[in-house]
Amino acid sequence: MIDVEGLKKVVGEDWVITQRDQMQTYLYDETTPHQRLEPAENVVVVKPATAEEVSEILKLANRDKTPVYPRGAGTGLVCGAMPTQDGIVVSMERFDKVEEVDRENLMVVAEAGVTLAQLLEAVDEADLLFPPHPGDEGAQVGGMIAANAGGSRAVKYGVVRQYVKGLEVVLPTGEIVTMGGKLLKNNTGLDLMHLLIDSEGILGIITKATMRLYPKFSGTATLVVSYDDRHKAINTVPKILQSGVIPMAIEYVDHHVITMSAENLGMKWPANNGTGHLILILAGANEDDVYFQAETMSEVCQANGAVDVLIAERQQEQADILKIRSEVYSAMKAHISGDSDITVPPATLGKMLDSLDEIAKKYDTKISTIAHAGDGNFHPYMLKELAERGLMEEVKEEIYKAAIALGGVVTGEHGVGKIRLKYLDYMLDAKQEELMRGIKTLFDPNNILNPGTAIR
């Protein structure tokens, strides 16, 4: 039994949804239908506005041992935010304030429900930069941190973890705690903040974050480098990483995938040649610097078989390329049964691509792919027909095993969520899983927070 009256007392009647037809968008995330679990039958959605309200909700749920599902924008791909047992969905959408863009300390303080788009806009207005760009700009700050989102633009300065300097978190037992601050160094005891990052909403509900910003780069350019052979494109990536120039992003895209995304948006992909492209985002202190970087990149790519190099310098042109790249999943979703975010050591990118080709051949299918190639992070797409032939799970498992054989992991950025628990065995020994369970119990003795997620 969910204490609906209690919830209404905490957040006010207007912020509690009990009618099923009004909560459909809160029951799912962006996981493909073929991989998706079913939401539970008895779900209540609440929309608190303060950490204190979140605390009251958790105390109430903890008292009743009611499952609680913290929810950002629901852009996840592993059912991480889906309510799969009867319980309470806590939507963070009202935590929508960018509290401060601190130009002096180069830090932003944002509530958990602030979207990436909102964050980027606020930071841009202050003439500063938040470098990482986890694909979907609808994603919320709390979700990005709970999932340690990656995306493109992680090559030079890293994934979301590297930017988080402070957190306000409500623990499952109701305590509101703050960790870190506007600090670039902090070694105070065990680092609970780094444990909360990538905890997929099972240890606490993030309500606010302080994140590091950078000065805006005066010079930027985006290169689209085309190849006739996608293996040549992928094999160029380690050479780029070793060249001395560190791009903000090194993305790989199949030509037919990226053009689908462009069409889906009513836009035009700027490169016509080739079957695959590298997208390189360069940033420097001035135009000369970027010009030098672009020259170096162009040389490296041409020495490794590129057939065309397009350099976009105008802001709008660059933004369009990033937009088309970021929206690939929206275009692909209708055509695929499953996706993945395997990550391998960067020098084995070519071998991983070989494996994808071999697996595709073995199962007489096509495996399209895009990749945050600079991070060794592939997104292979399994077609719908594989699910229709009942082969999707088998193919996915082959892909996972191939990645692990190369020293890789099943998930570089999407996380474990609720649909990958069975693959944890591939990567973790029993002792580490035991420790993770122990930590969960320590934070959440009644296992109310996002049960069945991230750990077994």
Added chain:
Amino acid sequence: MIDVEGLKKVVGEDWVITQRDQMQTYLYDETTPHQRLEPAENVVVVKPATAEEVSEILKLANRDKTPVYPRGAGTGLVCGAMPTQDGIVVSMERFDKVEEVDRENLMVVAEAGVTLAQLLEAVDEADLLFPPHPGDEGAQVGGMIAANAGGSRAVKYGVVRQYVKGLEVVLPTGEIVTMGGKLLKNNTGLDLMHLLIDSEGILGIITKATMRLYPKFSGTATLVVSYDDRHKAINTVPKILQSGVIPMAIEYVDHHVITMSAENLGMKWPANNGTGHLILILAGANEDDVYFQAETMSEVCQANGAVDVLIAERQQEQADILKIRSEVYSAMKAHISGDSDITVPPATLGKMLDSLDEIAKKYDTKISTIAHAGDGNFHPYMLKELAERGLMEEVKEEIYKAAIALGGVVTGEHGVGKIRLKYLDYMLDAKQEELMRGIKTLFDPNNILNPGTAIR
């Protein structure tokens, strides 16, 4: 009772020291005598060579509930590695192999006892770069990770945490576990690896690490910028951070402190003007880039009151400056009673310096300082006479409180160790301390590993 015979069976007789006069160097670290604790009376030093031997030692200690003190090079400043209860010191000095410098993946795999000097040399030979430079090059890899060392050169790419991608760890209960790998992204379950980083040797003994490398920068330069007024120097730092150029390091040094270090090494500090200096380490993809950066830095500094800018471009000249800076503590140690590593939001550096001046005036003493200024990280030095007047602890506490009032922390890089437990209250609420204790118990049910360190 320590099972000396059991230990000898594990590592061989030659690698167990029981005679007190032969173990003096294993009983202390670099903490100043005025702040130092006393080592316990009954200590045995063992020197295992493999993770399996570490495992056997821990199983034996766990059986007997004997305290175990993992020890790197003993360069710590908070008694973190000191054996303060009767027990076993596990020296990692025989874990001295750089297993692999992987040029393709830009990763180094090193055993825990490899020193920073050894690591830098191996990486340099492969024409690659390990950016961070925690002061003392005698420090060992395991210790640097257990302490999440910072040092200079953390401004652009961060502290040691950001470089660690994989760990081999022996848990207090004897299990050997591996975490991560040659991976730039990894979101597999809760991140135990990031919990081990900065755990100060209380959760496990690190035996091996995989760390990220960068291509060597083709162009580097080191600027020594002199000021007549140290407040002007410090107040320049936020302006540098906002300029768009990101130096590898932004260090502040008092003139009399840095010249003492130079003299102590029989070297000569290159700048004669000013009472304080900023040291800026610049790195770029080519000489033009570095020249542009140096120009920009020079302009920013001069606009903020610098009286002299010296640009070192030759490798040896730059290495000398870094050497003199890195060895400051060796020179100061004889003259001071205590030091600190308070860290504040970067924009409050000037206010923190004001506070240091006020405190010095109040107690009629001099507080010299150096700072990893780009990180907001000060090292104020308390003179010996303060301890003689019985005021050292009081002054230290005033410094800590001033840092915390600015949104800072007591420790940015040295850690809590055994001498700062009482200051945890200043930064952590009771719940977070309870969670830290719970995690400790989970990993180490008999509390054998480095007891009395990092947490209460």
